Amino acid sequence: MMKNADEILQRMNQNQKINYDRILQKLIQSWQDLEERPKILMHACCAPCSTYSLEYLCDYADLTIYYYNNNIHPRNEWERRRIVLRNFVNDFNEKTGHDVKMVETEYQPNTYLKEVTDLHDEPEGGLRCNVCYNLRLTSAALYAQENNYDYFGTSLTISPHKNAQTINQIGIEIQHLYNTKWLPSDFKKNNGFQRSTEMCEEYNIYRQSYCGCLFAARQMDQLDLRQISKDADRFVELNGESQSNFDLVEFNFQHEDL
Template sequence: MACFYEGERMIDLHEILDRMNQNQRINYDKILQKMIKNWQKQGIRPQILLHSCCAPCSTYTLEYLTKYADVTIYYANSNIHPRDEYKRREYVQQKFITDFNKKTNNNVSFIAAPYEPQQYFEAVRGLEKEPEGGQRCKACFSYRLDLVAAKAVELGFDYFGSALTISPHKDSQVVNQVGIDVQNFYTTKYLPSDFKKNNGYRRSVEMCKEYDVYRQCYCGCIFAAKAQGIDLPQIRKEARAFMKGKDAVKEFPDIKFVYHDEVKE
């Protein structure tokens, strides 16, 4: 069950949900703030595996969370189409983490999930014609957060969460509910959030300018791209040109997450 600690008493998030009106929106930002106060009271810095769909979403999210926790970004986004665009966003994500670490003296790590678009298509089968923000998006959130939770258990992280809630185009209520539901199947805790609060989204835009971060024009999936009239062949051409001569493995070795059974060279 999703829970957080307040003093010595463990508060079950489901108990809070049950006491609220069915249509009442939950302030997940306040819940996260209470969790952070508890971490500070206990003198701990939890290990968080944070899903990020792109560098822009991770900007303010990392600036905020790294004050209180050790964060590893998990780039698990097989929904992104085409493959060349996926690679461009993965590269930009790693570059931002590297630049962020150098500027702030943090030690954010990075893990990339395999690019398996067929698994994404299976996850949203039958929902292809859903409007953006509808059931297809919810299924996509569930598919990706399930991957993050499983990896968090495998690697022993205290929490798993997502930077998706910083986007004004994503319903944080839906993202958080999916995260809570996913947690029920794993021995790890979901990190509730609404990173767009407290001017989080505005700060993310500022940070993209400060760090010269590429900001994409569509969320990633082929369905949303077609609905928006995105020129995918042009996106592919631009992404290939962007990636020419770039090698993230060689350029950003310091941010690679080192598994317990690995030895650094």
């Protein structure tokens, strides 16, 4: 039977900072010892974050990318990142001979906004981000349970701007509610982030300039959301998936529906 991360964590010194990359290495070793190849559902917010995590894990497991990111604003930027991620997965499979799958969910931003409206003044990396992680990882855990995946995880830990300790703690808490196991990670370790930037160049991948949410974008003085929206419109149109003219929506955070 494949190991749960809890089994490894229980044998570690809880007073020290946990090395989640080391835990992942121990899990991989246990799969190899059992000659098992687990099915992993990997939540991904974008192609850049997915690069190294796919390259690293595909030698040991069968991966499916799970695109569930209702936090991304505006909609055409969400669409652009979805298309870029899908194209990367296809190119990666063609280049490497792997067979990574991808699940694409619908865009439902109110699902996110209802949970974080009262947290719009939180700084980036604060409580609002924790709520966002929880929403996305819970969705991944539910899908993993319903579709018999051995593990669910996320490529978010590749980013030096994301707190891998927090993300892993949330993932571990969520796994206790579902019949699936959390895949611990800290993909920026072992030059993972550097490798991700190299792969972005190799695959000619678009690298966005903000995490995706409206709140974080508003805190970046030099970020022009209207220009980002126009650029995303052009990209979606050129890639043959234009649905409508996605306007740059200004949400009213006092609205009772939110």
